[in-house]
Amino acid sequence: MPTLSSLSIYPLKSCAELPLTHATVEPLGLQHDRRWMAVRSDGTCMTGRELPGFVHLRAVPVPEGLHLSAPGMPELVVPVPPADAPRLDVNVWNDICSAARAGDDADRWLSTYLREPARLVYVDARMQRPVDPKHAAPEDRVGFADAYPLLLISEASLADLNTRLPQPVEMNRFRPNLVVSGCEPFAEDRWKRLRIGEVELTLVKPCARCAFINVDTRTARPDSAQQPLRTLATYRNRDNKVMFGQNVIARRTGVLRVGDPVEVLEEV
Incomplete structure (x- = not known):
């Protein structure tokens, strides 16, 4: 069974990753994330x-x-x-x-x-930002994340990408909230509903990536060869967008802990 291998938040949009051992899932995503x-x-x-x-x-x-x-x-x-x-x-x-x-x-x-x-x-209690209704329920809301409350990527998908790159990159380039181990590369593309601990999640659409993933988090400089976006575009292009990771909405809130088993309830 896949396992939740890491949890991260980014309290201020675009700031450095803040890894956690446990986190509370709220309707807007992980508590404190991009508020x-x-x-x-x-x-x-x-x-x-x-x-x-x-x-x-x-x-x-x-x-x-x-x-x-x-x-x-x-x-x-x-x-x-x-x-x-x-x-x-x-x-x-x-x-x-x-x-x-x-x-x-x-x-x-x-x-x-x-x-x-x-x-x-x-993001205070008065702020209301609906999620794109094409991929969400009318009541779904999001804070200052790009479009959806949560982002999930598997370790295997990153490992697959790194076999194709001139130099490997770290997961924090892609700014996920949830990282899953113990599955095949891009298994998350097939998942529709998950249960992790007491939390239930719906994977609503692939995440379209931009040039931000080319910024080296150690140097704070963009990669001169436009990697890894350039390589991802050679095999993860869909409708002229480069996809990596899955956008997620919580359907049952609660607490997540690193090490929790990830149960696949439904696949597409």
């Missing part, structure tokens, strides 16, 4: 696609809010915005939603590190 985001003054999201330095920005949830650290920067704790915090309409890949602003201190910190004006916003 914060940097935006420009017009509300458009800022990501590691155009600002690779994001991958060296470490964001850690703390009881007060979010602890930020990055090379050359003082550490900062950002409180969770209060219910009456100022709001900003933000744009996440053409989804417009109203988010809570984190405040001037956080904005200055981010602007200094990213070297361009930035604002920090938060």
Whole structure:
């Protein structure tokens, strides 16, 4: 039986991976995952696609809010915005939603590190961002993840890719929440419903990849040969999109733990 081999969150969109041994699954995905985001003054999201330095920005949830650290920067704790915090309409890949602003201190910190004006916003209870209704139920919601609450990839799929690359890459290039071991390469393409511990998940569609996966998380620089996206495009191209991993929605929430067995309830 496949096994859940790792869990990760990215509390601020595009930030460094934060591995966990256990995590609570909520309707929006793993607790604390992508609940914060940097935006420009017009509300458009800022990501590691155009600002690779994001991958060296470490964001850690703390009881007060979010602890930020990055090379050359003082550490900062950002409180969770209060219910009456100022709001900003933000744009996440053409989804417009109203988010809570984190405040001037956080904005200055981010602007200094990213070297361009930035604002920090938060997914609060008032923010509503529906998941694409073509692949979800009307009530499904997502935070600041690209499109879906969770992303799953198998270790075997990465191993298959690495046999084709000039230099192997690590799983954190692909920013999954859930990594599964003990299955064949791309077995996740066939899975439709899973049970992991007390959690039930639906795999709704393959994940289309972009140039962000070419950013080396050790150097915070894009790969000059456009790898691994270039190689993936030679054998994982579907409808002119490069697919790697599966987008996932939770149908029963609960706690996940590394080492949990992964039961395949239904395949396509």
